[in-house]
Amino acid sequence: MSGLRNVFVLVPSGLNWPRAVAFLDVALVPLIVFWAIGHEQYLLSALFGLLFAALDDPGGGYGHRASRIAVFALIGAGLTALGFGIGAQAWGWLVLAAFAVTLVAGLMATFGARGFATALLLNTWFLVAVALASGLHGTRVTSHTWAQVLAWASGAALWIVVTFIEWLIRGRRDRPQPIAEFPGDTSRHKLTPPLITFALIRAVAVAGTVALAFGGDLPHGFWMVIATMVAMKPSVEQTALIAVQRVVGALIGAVAAAVVLLLPTAVHGLRLFAVERGLEVVALVLLTHAAAMRFWNYALYCAAIAAGVLILLDLPRPSDYSTEGYRVLWTLCGVGIGLLVMLLADQLGQRAKRSRARSA
Secondary structure (H helix, E strand, O other): OHHHHHHOOOOHHHOOHHHHHHHHHHHHHHHHHHHHHOOHHHHHHHHHHHHHHHHHOOOEOHHHHHHHHHHHHHHHHHHHHHHHHOOOOOHHHHHHHHHHHHHHHHHHHHHHHHHHHHHHHHHHHHHHHHHHHHHHHOOOOOOOHHHHHHHHHHHHHHHHHHHHHHHHHOOOOOEOOOOOOOOOOOOOOOOOHHHHHHHHHHHHHHHHHHHHHHHOOOOOOHHHHHHHHHHOOOOOOOOHHHHHHHHHHHHHHHHHHHHHOOHHHHOOHHHHHHHHHHHHHHHHHHHHHHHHHOOOOHHHHHHHHHHHHHHHHHOOOOOOHHHHHHHHHHHHHHHHHHHHHHHHHHHHHHHHHHHHHHHO
């Protein structure tokens, strides 16, 4: 019970409602625009470009913030093009791309916690883009790769505009640095064998779940991919508490999304249209809470992110009780894979500590 309380312990100073409200205000723009033009398939790219740009905002001087977010947006646009470009290809290409992107993201731990946090956001978005692209190509809805790229870039650009307006309102004063993503050392690290091995393990785990989900043509199998990614430790040095919070958050988010997606089951026609638009708003509210809660409680943050992503991913698909069973089943499988990877990571971390102790 004490351990469970630690998982849900709240840090009042970490609650950031101003950033969440700013995200919600700006996110209403793409929501209404895509509703008006009837192209909701581009909404998720725009929302995640906006949300992840907000989460990656380093604070400090405006020039530094704008340049960093711009670089983040450009890299994300490239990953968006890759994800949607190969979404309709043979599953082997999806596995290869997932392995390469996850491996590079894992190696970014050499640039410190801040650099790895940025890489983790981009890695997560790439997997979401692949899942979304595959789903779109499997339905009557069509998706144009460069339109998705534009939607992502536009979402990130909206946050740059917001930060500029905020900077002017604050009298051109620098914004305080946000709370650090991860406790402990944030300096650069050497590319050690344990770090490389851990990055390889993460990449193999993600690639393996992509192979199972898309190669095995599992119904709603990409829930397993998302759960694996959310449940895994960000780095070898990550604390056990954060690891458990990620697992618990993934499970809570998946169960919440599964329950919410049962709502459109018994409705049709105009009522179905209204319910789907309402659930898009629910997903937007969940992402807004994620923007506020990232440092308030990491488990609840992961739950909000997972629920928002999964609702928007599966909203265009019919839902029933058997479908919900598949969704929860693959989520549990993904969490299990993530736990296995974390156990291997712990062994690597302990071995690295013993090695450093002997060398000292």
